[in-house]
Amino acid sequence: xxxxxxxxxxxxxxxxxxxxxxxxxxxxxxxxxxxxxxxxxxxxxxxxxxxxxxxxxxxxxxxxxxxxxxxxxxxxxxxxxxxxxxxxxxxxxxxxxxxxxxxxxxxxxxxxxxxxxxxxxxxxxxxxxxxxxxxxxxxxxxxxxxxxxxxxxxxxxxxxxxxxxxxxxxxxxxxxxxxxxxxxxxxxxxxxxxxxxxxxxxxxxxxxxxxxxxxxxxxxxxxxxxxxxxxxxxxxxxxxxxxxxxxxxxx
Amino acid sequence: xxxxxxxxxxxxxxxxxxxxxxxxxxxxxxxxxxxxxxxxxxxxxxxxxxxxxxxxxxxxxxxxxxxxxxxxxxxxxxxxxxxxxxxxxxxxxxxxxxxxxxxxxxxxxxxxxxxxxxxxxxxxxxxxxxxxxxxxxxxxxxxxxxxxxxxxxxxxxxxxxxxx
Numbered sequence: 001x002x003x004x005x006x007x008x009x010x011x012x013x014x015x016x017x018x019x020x021x022x023x024x025x026x027x028x029x030x031x032x033x034x035x036x037x038x039x040x041x042x043x044x045x046x047x048x049x050x051x052x053x054x055x056x057x058x059x060x061x062x063x064x065x066x067x068x069x070x071x072x073x074x075x076x077x078x079x080x081x082x083x084x085x086x087x088x089x090x091x092x093x094x095x096x097x098x099x100x101x102x103x104x105x106x107x108x109x110x111x112x113x114x115x116x117x118x119x120x121x122x123x124x125x126x127x128x129x130x131x132x133x134x135x136x137x138x139x140x141x142x143x144x145x146x147x148x149x150x151x152x153x154x155x156x157x158x159x160x161x162x163x164x165x166x167x168x169x170x171x172x173x174x175x176x177x178x179x180x181x182x183x184x185x186x187x188x189x190x191x192x193x194x195x196x197x198x199x200x201x202x203x204x205x206x207x208x209x210x211x212x213x214x215x216x217x218x219x220x221x222x223x224x225x226x227x228x229x230x231x232x233x234x235x236x237x238x239x240x241x242x243x244x245x246x247x248x249x250x251x
Numbered sequence: 252x253x254x255x256x257x258x259x260x261x262x263x264x265x266x267x268x269x270x271x272x273x274x275x276x277x278x279x280x281x282x283x284x285x286x287x288x289x290x291x292x293x294x295x296x297x298x299x300x301x302x303x304x305x306x307x308x309x310x311x312x313x314x315x316x317x318x319x320x321x322x323x324x325x326x327x328x329x330x331x332x333x334x335x336x337x338x339x340x341x342x343x344x345x346x347x348x349x350x351x352x353x354x355x356x357x358x359x360x361x362x363x364x365x366x367x368x369x370x371x372x373x374x375x376x377x378x379x380x381x382x383x384x385x386x387x388x389x390x391x392x393x394x395x396x397x398x399x400x401x402x403x404x405x406x407x408x409x410x411x412x413x414x415x
Contacts, residue, residue: 035388035389035391035399038389038391038392038393039389039390039391041391042391042392042395043391045306045308045395046304046305046306046395047306048306049304049305049306049307049308050305050306052306053305053335119335122334122335122336122338123305123335125335125338126302126305126335126338126339127305129338129340129367129415130304130305130395130415132367133372133390133391133413136369136372136390137390137391
């Protein structure tokens with residue numbers, strides 16, 4: 001099995017979880033409803049915890065320890081998609097991102113539960129159960145607000161159009177794509193994207209929203225190879241501020 | 252220590268005194284997070300644990316509590332591993348644990364056939380009055396393992412240990 005291929009896969013998933021977890025945590029204290037404040041905070045806790053476990057597998061494969069990996073790298077060393085690093089914007093944007101990302105995440109971990117790489121398969125079996133709650137939560141709100149008032153529909157519609165090219169960037173192929181597929185570590189981004197599209201269409205078709213034509217859009221790629229928007233470095237600086245004051249501190 | 256006569260059953264009994272830090276009526280045994288106890292030929296004790304939720308912040312505390320119990324009982328050679336080799340699910344909470352949750356005012360998770368869907372999550376019996384006339388307010392509660400509900404019978408909010 002190609003270890004570089006596995007590391008590449010783990011890094012991009014872990015970085016996605018960590019960065020979106022951090023973005024979700026920014027809703028703590030600012031949610032539009034108390035329940036949504038708590039929901040985004042809980043999902044943040046899940047995602048950061050999941051990223052830690054993925055970094056831990058990387059650690060077992062010879063990479064640095066999870067805290068160092070999470071807090072001591074610069075933007076160009078991160079493999080997350082640009083989608084997750086974008087600022088939260090208004091609640092409608094955060095909700096659309098949550099829906100598009102977590103739909104993909106659930107399917108990704110469902111696929112990985114069958115991975116030939118056992119540590120990842122075991123973790124994926126766990127994460128897919130937790131992520132189901134995230135995915136259900138997103139669906140409920142998209143269905144409700146996507147068919148509610150003129151304002152809620154138009155806000156979500158605008159966010160959907162804005163988010164879609166970035167969401168397609170989630171499926172940026174790894175340079176090890178064929179290795180991962182051949183060794184049955186992961187069935188690949190194309191297969192994931194196919195299932196994701198169907199799941200997204202299912203939900204959106206039950207609302208008054210219109211899906212942009214995905215085929216005509218250019219996905220925002222680059223994140224998986226360290227090319228990021230101007231939003232990532234400030235986020236990392238804030239995230240790692242306490243750790244960098246004293247990396248050896250014990251709590 | 253003299254480990255002769257030490258058995259898995261005895262260690263399991265010791266672990267009954269270790270409680271979930273967030274739900275102090277529930278022992279780790281009844282929660283189902285202890286997935287293996289082993290004593291090798293040299294007397295080394297190994298305890299395997301699996302997290303309820305991947306990001307559960309109480310896991311390190313639970314692990315420390317297990318270590319403390321082993322030390323307190325005089326075990327000097329031990330290992331406590333947290334792994335995902337066995338994945339925890341809410342059906343692993345024992346009957347005794349389910350009763351303890353209910354007495355604590357927390358609805359136990361409904362038993363399921365490993366497919367957790369919206370119908371299962373929404374179905375919670377009120378731990379105060381037993382009514383089924385309840386409504387889920389949000390699947391995300393004060394800790395990762397709890398959801399929030401409302402009882403239309405006794406008009407009280409309550410929490411449920413989430414099915415997973």
